[in-house]
Amino acid sequence: MQDYEVEFVERGDREARFLVRDITPAFANGIRRAMIADVPTFSVDELRVVENSSVMFDEQIGLRLGLVPLTTPVDEFEVGDTVTLSLDVQGPGREESTETVTAYSGDIVTSDPMVEPADENIPIIDLKPGQRLELEADAVLDRGREHAKHQGGVAVGYRHLQRVEVVGEKGEFEDDEPHILRGVIEEQEAAHASAGSGGEPRNGELVPTEAFDHDLTNRYPGKDLEVVDVPNAFVFHVETDGSLSVDELVTRAVDSLRGRAEELRDAVQL
Secondary structure, three states: OOOOEEEEEEEOOOEEEEEEEOOOHHHHHHHHHHHHHOOOEEEEEEEEEEEEOOOOOHHHHHHHHHOOOEOOOOOOOOOOOEEEEEEEEEOOOOOOOOOOEEEEHHHOEEOOOOOOEOOOOOEEEEEOOOOEEEEEEEEEEEOOOOOHHHOOEEEEEEEEEEEEEEEEEOOOOOOOOOOEOOOEEEEOOOOOOEEOOOOOEEOOEEEEHHHHOOEHHHHOOOEEEEEEEEEEEEEEEEEEOOOOOHHHHHHHHHHHHHHHHHHHHHHHHO
16 A cells, blocks of 8 residues: 555644545545444443442443443454443432432443543433442443444544635626635635745645635635645544544554455455
8 A cells, every 4th residue: 555645734632634645535435434434442332230229221321331432542452352341329328418429431440441431521320319320331342333332433524625726806896705615725825825944935735714714705805716626635534532542543544444455455366
């Protein structure tokens, strides 16, 4: 698999936007699908309830626990491995109390410190006086194609990089109607381009459209514009649930594509 040019527009631990050049639409969609379906994460799969005197059925609690993202260490486990979690929370001690105690994801105790809730403040259930919830659960490592709860990428998408060029001035009596554009543009107007090392304006800068409220007329008032898709250049927007970082999710997705391509090549050569 050849190397591709990648440039980050925004980069965080759980959310990022990055540009990939010289890839086909089919390959871009393959990366998106791999991030959703091929990268395994831990999620609660089986529940053993010791005591549940709350107002919520065991099945409802199991569904809520299955939606709690769990940290998934890269290359430390294999698909099918399990980690045991436990939760033991009870309501206020005084029967006459009108207060409640909320069980949060941070109250979950894990048998392996490498696998724990990615966020500590996810509410699970409110317990009133005299109520108690005690349970054990098995979290299993599996892929998103088996169940949506194993999808580490909660928002994964891509769109064409678009290039904006100024082709002239608008006529004196032309209406300056909004020109809405969403995503990331590659700017070709020297007046807005950043200065290069030599001090001269440099075209080709990547600009998120929210920088000008998604309206090109705010950035190019009075200009006649041409917007075109840059061939084989796609901007990915990736957000994870915290089970994996963006870097881990993307690299593992690409690794899975590489592995399947190699398997296909070997099979064809037999």
